[in-house]
Amino acid sequence: MIFDLSGKRVLVIGGSYGMGFATARAALELGATVAIAARGREKLEEAAASLEQVAGEPVPWTALRIEDRPAVAAFIARHAPFDHLVLPGSTVKPILYQDLDDASAREAFESKFWGPFWACFDARPHLRRGGSIVLYSGVAAVRPVKGYLMGACINGAINAATRSLALDFAAQGVRVNTIAPGLTDTPLNDVLHAHDKKERYAALGSRLPVGRIGTADEAAQAAIYLMCNGYVTAEVLGVDGGQQVMD
Numbered sequence: 001m002i003f004d005l006s007g008k009r010v011l012v013i014g015g016s017y018g019m020g021f022a023t024a025r026a027a028l029e030l031g032a033t034v035a036i037a038a039r040g041r042e043k044l045e046e047a048a049a050s051l052e053q054v055a056g057e058p059v060p061w062t063a064l065r066i067e068d069r070p071a072v073a074a075f076i077a078r079h080a081p082f083d084h085l086v087l088p089g090s091t092v093k094p095i096l097y098q099d100l101d102d103a104s105a106r107e108a109f110e111s112k113f114w115g116p117f118w119a120c121f122d123a124r125p126h127l128r129r130g131g132s133i134v135l136y137s138g139v140a141a142v143r144p145v146k147g148y149l150m151g152a153c154i155n156g157a158i159n160a161a162t163r164s165l166a167l168d169f170a171a172q173g174v175r176v177n178t179i180a181p182g183l184t185d186t187p188l189n190d191v192l193h194a195h196d197k198k199e200r201y202a203a204l205g206s207r208l209p210v211g212r213i214g215t216a217d218e219a220a221q222a223a224i225y226l227m228c229n230g231y232v233t234a235e236v237l238g239v240d241g242g243q244q245v246m247d
């Protein structure tokens with residue numbers, strides 16, 4: 001089998017829906033054991049019940065916020081040692097430049113940058129040799145969209161951190177990579193674009209080289225690849241339908 005995670009333990013913070021849930025399910029299908037975390041208990045319970053069907057045993061879940069470093073560290077320590085840490089869970093609200101204020105700018109970094117950043121740091125003693133970390137940035141780092149200034153800044157910071165962290169983790173035999181998604185059909189966009197999701201998907205999809213927007217399963221395939229391929233580290237992997245080169 002080219003992709004095999006049997007005997008591996010995978011933690012997914014942000015695993016109750018969207019790309020994280022799809023990744024947790026795919027990892028289970030490849031033989032891993034999985035633990036998930038996110039904020040909302042109801043969705044976690046639903047996700048765990050659905051994942052249990054694949055795992056054939058209960059899948060542990062924890063309610064936490066990625067911004068709450070002690071809670072994240074406790075989750076990490078509780079499931080240690082493990083092989084892969086996957087970090088799609090965070091929240092960045094779109095906000096136009098003229099409406100930006102100090103608090104909302106810092107809040108965005110607190111969630112999507114500092115949350116995963118300290119999770120990596122706190123995972124250091126618990127990651128097994130041969131394992132990896134998968135971070136999430138986004139195509140906005142290189143193809144900016146109005147209203148996503150903070151997303152662009154944070155994504156750029158994550159991309160830069162990925163390359164440096166790969167060096168820091170190399171000594172312990174752990175790889176560090178990032179997925180940079182483009183517009184992907186997940187519940188994130190039900191919230192962010194509740195009023196114009198369909199139009200937005202159609203408008204951007206038709207401009208992309210692949211002619212459509214992405215799916216959570218396609219992002220999960222990228223995460224599985226990054227976990228399984230021991231020769232890939234310091235990589236920022238675009239899963240964006242070619243958005244970086246679209247007209």
Ligand SMILES: NC(=O)c1ccc[n+]([C@@H]2O[C@H](COP(=O)([O-])OP(=O)(O)OC[C@H]3O[C@@H](n4cnc5c(N)ncnc54)[C@H](OP(=O)(O)O)[C@@H]3O)[C@@H](O)[C@H]2O)c1
Nearest residue numbers: 014016017018019038039040066089090138183184186188
């Ligand atoms: N979907 C896209 O179009 C797109 C495009 C570019 C980049 N991305 C990036 O790709 C990653 C995954 O996105 P997605 O579309 O799968 O998101 P999603 O559908 O919103 O799913 C996010 C997951 O993370 C959890 N989560 C959200 N905020 C959290 C927090 N503060 N602390 C802990 N858990 C949290 C959610 O559960 P709870 O809400 O219950 O906590 C859920 O399990 C994110 O970094 C996102 O910015 C997505």
